[in-house]
Amino acid sequence: MQIKYDSIAHLIEAAQEAGQPLSALVLEQQAQQTERSSQELYQEMERMYHVMKESAQEGMKEGLRSTSGLTGGSALKMQQAVEKGNTLCGRIFSGALARALAVSEWNAAMGRIVASPTAGSCGILPAALLTIEESRSIPERDCVMALFTASAVGMVIAQNACIAGAQGGCQAECGSASAMAAAALVELCGGGPEQIGHAVAIALKNVLGLVCDPVAGLVEIPCIKRNASGVANAFVAAELALAGIESAIPPDEVILAMKRVGDAMSPALRETAEGGLAATPTAQKLYQQVFGNSEDGKGCGGCRACH
Amino acid sequence: MNVFDIVGPVMIGPSSSHTAGAARIGRVASKLLGNPAVRAEIVLHGSFAKTYKGHGTDKALIAGIMGMEPDDSRLRESPRLAKEQGLEVSISTDTIEDAHPNTARITLTDAKGKQICVQGASVGGGNILITKVDGMDVAISGQHTTLVAVHKDAPGVIAAVTDYMSGLGINICNFRLSRSQKGGTAVMTIEVDGNLEESANEDIQKLPNVIRSTLIQLN
Helix, strand or coil: CCCCCCCHHHHHHHHHHHCCCHHHHHHHHHHHHHCCCHHHHHHHHHHHHHHHHHHHHHCCCCCCCCCCCCCCCHHHHHHHHHHCCCCCCHHHHHHHHHHHHHHHHHHHCCCEEECCCCCCCCCHHHHHHHHHHHHCCCCHHHHHHHHHHHHHHHHHHHHHCCCCHHHHCHHHHHHHHHHHHHHHHHHHCCCCHHHHHHHHHHHHHHCCCCCECCHHHCCCCCHHHHHHHHHHHHHHHHHHHHCCCCCCCCHHHHHHHHHHHHHHCCHHHECCCCCHHHHCHHHHHHHHHHHCCCCCCCCCCCCCCCC | CCHHHHCCCEEECCCHHHHHHHHHHHHHHHHHHCCCEEEEEEEEEHHHHHHHHHHCHHHHHHHHHCCCCCCCHHHHHHHHHHHHCCCEEEEEECCCCCCCCEEEEEEEEECCCCEEEEEEEEEECCEEEEEEECCEEEEECCCCEEEEEEEECCCCHHHHHHHHHHHCCCCEEEEEEEECCCCCEEEEEEEECCCCCHHHHHHHHCCCCEEEEEEECCC
């Protein structure tokens, strides 16, 4: 089976023709491309999933703070609310928010994570998969396979637009992660290839134009909370697509639109920490708090790294 | 591109460029030294200089110099581990002319006093490019098995090295030569497809006019 990653439309068509889940096609094609066995590739992806699981647990531990000292502890708060049954949206949805925060906060605390597709957006895909594995008692094997579907979507986006905040803003980073997670959720919940396409389109459309404006240039504020909103967006897109709701604009056109929006974005809004939230007075204060006034790198900036 | 370029790598956070890439730069520098370093002088430039504390860039570089991979969870403890192992580290910031914003210059010294100065940039997504070794231009991405040979600038040295490789059926995918001056010291960077054995590196070191060569294997 020859499949290419130049369009979502092509992936959908290939899966429909083969009458197989997209994940199975991708695994088979990747084995051919990399001249490795399917078993070997599966095992490597399984390792990714296990690291994701571990990072979601580690990130909920009490007392977790980031290296800068700016963030930490919100995953635990969210999880406590879930356990008390004290949430607006119920256990599944709020559990996903807690996991996205956990992986993201663990990343900011120099924990071990899987870039998916980037470190800044590393909470979204694990949160979606771990939550659906638990809530629907889906076998772990299926979740690992769904990572191949997510990767295929990510490859198309990377090829036709970009997945880095420095290039396309947060829409490219958390937006891509969201689209990948939505695709994985649809496949795991029994949606067909066409529904996967609609979920990808909807997820990206919902965050089109989102800028990358990290406070003090760190992968923390607002990145951690955007991981929570990224997984929420993945659930929105998957839920809509699974209900049969279609995206009026096809996924490949949405990806192209995302690229063009990214190209039109001022460099100040693409990870340079010069615009958006990073340019607010509070952000400036936080910058001073972490790095101090001197730029010579000497002296303690109060980053708490030594605590 | 393959699936693990999208889902992966496994890494210590928070930033693929400022943390994972930094660890890789440190690791290649230590491989180029060839022996464990006892002293490391690190100069940070650009975004590395401005934000290294919050991203743990310093810890990642030190970890890499100690031979750790970007996913080694001891990475965040690296300054303490370095002290315990007798690796003395100094970190400063400076402007390095015409350098990528995420650039580090690392001078390593081993127990016998052998020294190497390596300059590298983290170019995004954890990918790196080592651009200078001892002031001479190189281009090491760390994505291919790479041979870095320091040699006397004399006719036939390149041919001898590449002939030797071709005899092994090795295909070169990237070649770069740089020299200090005519007839002086030169360095060739050769990236190859597939693998090259350490024994091949030993043979290349014995070729006439080759001063020393280092093999950087993947992983």
